[in-house]
Amino acid sequence: MPRDDSFDIPAAYKLYIGNEWVAPNGTAVLESRSPLTGEVLCTVPDADEVDVATAVIAARDAFGRWSGLTARKRSDLMLKIADRLVEDIERFAWLETTDTGKPWRESIANVHTAADRIRYFAGAVRAFEGHTLPVGKHIMSMDFREPLGVVGIMGAWNFPLNMFAGKIAPALAVGNTVVYKAPEPTPLTTLELAATIGDILPAGVVNVVTGGGETAGRALVAHPDIRKISLTGSSATGRIVMADAARSLKKVTLELGGKNAQIVYADADMDAAAQGVMLGAFMNQGQVCTAGSRIFAQRAIAGELVERIVALIPKLRIGDPFERETNMGTMVFRGHYDRVLGYIERGRAEGGEVISGGSARHLDAFPEGLFVEPTLFAGVEDDMTVAREEIFGPVATVHIFDEEEEAVGRANALDYGLAAGIWTEDLGRAHRTAQAVEAGRVWVNCYNLFPSGAAFGGMKASGFGREDAVESMLDFTQTKNVIVDYAPARRSFYD
Secondary structure, three states: OOOOOOOOOOOEOOEEEOOEEEOOOOOOEEEEEOOOOOOEEEEEEOOOHHHHHHHHHHHHHHHHHHHOOOHHHHHHHHHHHHHHHHHOHHHHHHHHHHHHOOOHHHHHHHHHHHHHHHHHHHHHHHHOOOEEEEOOOOEEEEEEEEEOOEEEEEOOOOOHHHHHHHHHHHHHHOOOEEEEEOOOOOOHHHHHHHHHOOOOOOOOOEEEEOOOHHHHHHHHHHOOOEEEEEEEOOHHHHHHHHHHHHOOOOEEEEEOOOOOEEEEOOOOOHHHHHHHHHHHHHHHHHOOOOOOOEEEEEHHHHHHHHHHHHHHHHHOOEOOOOOOOOOEOOOOOHHHHHHHHHHHHHHHHOOOEEEEOOOEOOEOOEOOOOOEOOEEEEOOOOOOHHHHOOOOOOEEEEEEEOOHHHHHHHHOOOOEEOEEEEEOOOHHHHHHHHHHOOOOEEEEOOOOOOOOOOOEOOEEOOEEOOEOOHHHHHHOEEEEEEEEEOOHHHOOOOO
């Protein structure tokens, strides 16, 4: 696989607007640093209101040309984007690993997933239909789905390539144009993919600005010509975005945080459950909004389950993310690394028992690497901080329950409602629990699978709206109703 000097990165990026690199209005910049070495990878502009307005103008000018294309033509162009991604898979995987510190194997998988999402929506739009309703003998009511116009999208920093591809795909498929704010710590794959597909899409269809949430982000939400905001982020950020968007009555889709329960019943396949629970908690170094970090084990098998998980954790090999054997990389940036370690210390201080991991991992080859050991807590009460707040790192807690109703009640006790996992061989119990848990996605005897076409989104403080499926195309459109009287001369006012 490529090493860390295999591809070039510009020392300083500009904004990508109208299929060109555009100098920002101001001089403020943000640094993107390697989570492996601590070195500055590049700087990006901290875009302001003027920059966002420039991007919106480009997207607005492109809207008529893009929305005027047939669904088939838009689909064909999107398929070319997916092909381009896969053709350049090593470069995009290298960019993703360089910027996020995730293992090479995960980055390769992320590129394939990004391409698959684009292909899904390129196909789905070909079957995107309206409705007709016969009102009377000569009258027909027709519902048409129309694009909103210019939409603003803000992706998260943990899966930057997947976020970019998966969020712009439904918006583009139905005819919108996009201003996308790249995530502050991990802008590389977003900027590079936008530039790479510039010869495929008409100028202004996809524009990328960089910058902080308080600068570029709030300017994007406030702009009067942005018709919708789609955000993946924390619940706290979601509340701010929703309040700001309300001032101009924008549509909003919010995919927010989670503190997700995995419920393991006594009749579960212990081998599958232990493996699945571990991967559900620690995939992508735990930096996943769906991370199954609250492990509820039925009393009869709790000890055995914990023993199996602890025995499996050493198989999570922490190391150079470009090495094929590595399956555990770094935290994405220093501030988050410190935050995760702070949560571990808070868990200890509140009485939790660390039964595996519990500290930073220091590697001689990468003294500045932001590695955190996969950490498992036992003896945790449901009201402890580590059991209530989204840590977004490789930290999981074990909780013991006796009855099905107890497990469901405790799983639902938090404000979050993004995802849940159920491990059981009892089909009836699986269905009862899946219906009872308050979560937008429920996995049964598996975890963290994200097939294109399966609706994804949260409940309660985990947000609203759905992504990855036809529902997201609906969210990027509005309904226009047209009623036609084909024989008006035959009707009187009193008919």
